Ligand SMILES: [Ca+2]
């Protein structure tokens with residue numbers, strides 16, 4: 131937060147503060163209402179000027195729908211990857227081995243409802259889920275039956291298949307079928323799409339589309355600066371899974387194999403290399419034509435049995451092989467936020483260090499998530515100290531993944547740091563809220579257990595001396611404290627973000643506009659991406675969520691990278707580096723809608739290493755000393 135707010139904080143009765151709730155999520159009341167104490171009137175969102183309440187509600191609905199769409203696509207892409215893995219495990223292994231792999235997959239991913247293994251050469255199929263009864267319970271649904279039939283038909287033709295999402299009973303499902311590369315086997319998965327309902331509930335709370343608990347045990351208006359807003363994640367998927375295939379390639383199944391002469395004719399017409407044979411199909415890659423044009427050419431000239439896009443999962447090639455870009459499955463399609471913050475470029479300077487620990491004071495973390503393995507320290511559960519800090523909400527897992535999901539492991543997403551460890555501190559309970567006391571305790575615990583950076587994707591509009599004391603305690607231990615400003619599109623300062631010792635983060639979207647839900651104000655330090663951010667989610671899944679809660683961990687990760695790159699910098703120096711090395715947005719210089727601007731990882735890392743830093747920071751150091759004196763006498 132801006133130093134100028136220093137004198138304004140402090141006050142407010144501790145008694146009121148102690149019972150203040152700090153939230154991040156959940157509410158059981160599904161009734162939507164116009165949200166938030168938004169600043170009225172507004173037009174030009176592009177200038178960062180806030181939307182009116184009605185427009186804001188509309189924008190939030192759009193975001194929610196976008197988060198759901200992106201989550202659905204993330205989920206399907208992830209499913210496809212697992213099915214491909216299952217098919218690959220077949221080679222040189224017994225039928226028992228397939229059952230074992232499938233069983234393991236279902237054990238760790240309980241959204242895999244059923245799996246059917248197809249031996250296409252012998253026309254055999256077998257249910258390889260442990261409980262054979264499961265599938266029959268579903269086939270009372272007409273849509274399920276139709277989708278299963280279509281899936282089997284597709285596999286027999288050597289094609290893949292995906293159904294739309296359908297309801298059966300009170301649950302949502304989809305069915306996906308993937309053939310082996312040589313089209314001798316295939317697997318069909320019935321997927322329980324429960325993540326959609328979870329994300330919808332989660333986001334309605336975080337985006338404040340429903341009233342938050344005034345009535346409950348905390349009789350204080352409470353707000354979470356966690357909100358997630360969505361903006362455009364350019365998913366680019368069209369009905370045909372367009373973004374999942376190579377744009378300039380086509381798979382062709384001819385009625386009979388083309389002769390050498392035929393092949394030459396095609397090569398000349400398309401100016402391409404000889405088609406690669408995969409099973410009974412040929413894959414052609416053109417330098418000049420896209421899929422649509424290729425399809426037209428083959429359909430008109432060769433009367434093939436069928437053509438289809440060259441879906442990525444049909445090959446063993448990794449999805450992304452661009453230099454400097456990681457191979458994580460969901461990276462190139464969904465993680466716009468990393469290139470937007472020059473994170474990939476920054477990795478040339480630092481990929482982080484195990485020595486710099488990031489405390490995540492939140493709802494806990496899914497300690498078993500495959501894309502967080504080895505990245506999490508033991509942590510602490512403030513809510514129930516006898517339990518591990520497991521995440522029963524989803525929020526903290528998402529935040530942790532943004533910071534340090536495993537990079538370049540062919541799985542899921544890429545975190546912003548490769549090596550910094552996350553210290554999970556569960557201070558918010560399963561309702562997504564916690565008291566000032568639990569959050570303060572969480573901060574102090576993290577400060578005493580090695581955190582050099584603490585992320586707080588949470589908040590409340592009530593100032594609390596108790597919470598502020600905890601913040602000061604951590605700040606005086608040279609910790610960089612980062613917090614989300616909140617998702618109410620309001621200028622009203624939220625805490626802990628608005629405390630002078632805390633670095634306040636608001637959210638931008640993919641177009642570098644202020645996210646419509648994002649809070650703003652003079653206390654905002656920087657902006658970071660917070661619209662439809664893809665990250666880890668409990669149950670070994672991935673979700674796209676929006677909110678300043680998603681923006682804040684970007685900055686926590688940046689602080690960790692800076693401290694890894696130059697461990698000599700003090701916390702206030704790290705904060706200054708992050709403020710001064712940004713992409714300025716909106717009006718030139720610091721402004722209330724964009725703070726200093728959007729973070730730039732590369733620029734900040736260059737500056738962090740600069741030898742002139744001591745000189746560059748001296749005025750800030752003086753200000754800090756002055757503040758310390760003022761604090762003692764306040
Ligand atoms: Ca990963």
Ligand SMILES: [Ca+2]
Nearest residue numbers: 715717718719
């Ligand atoms: Ca500006």
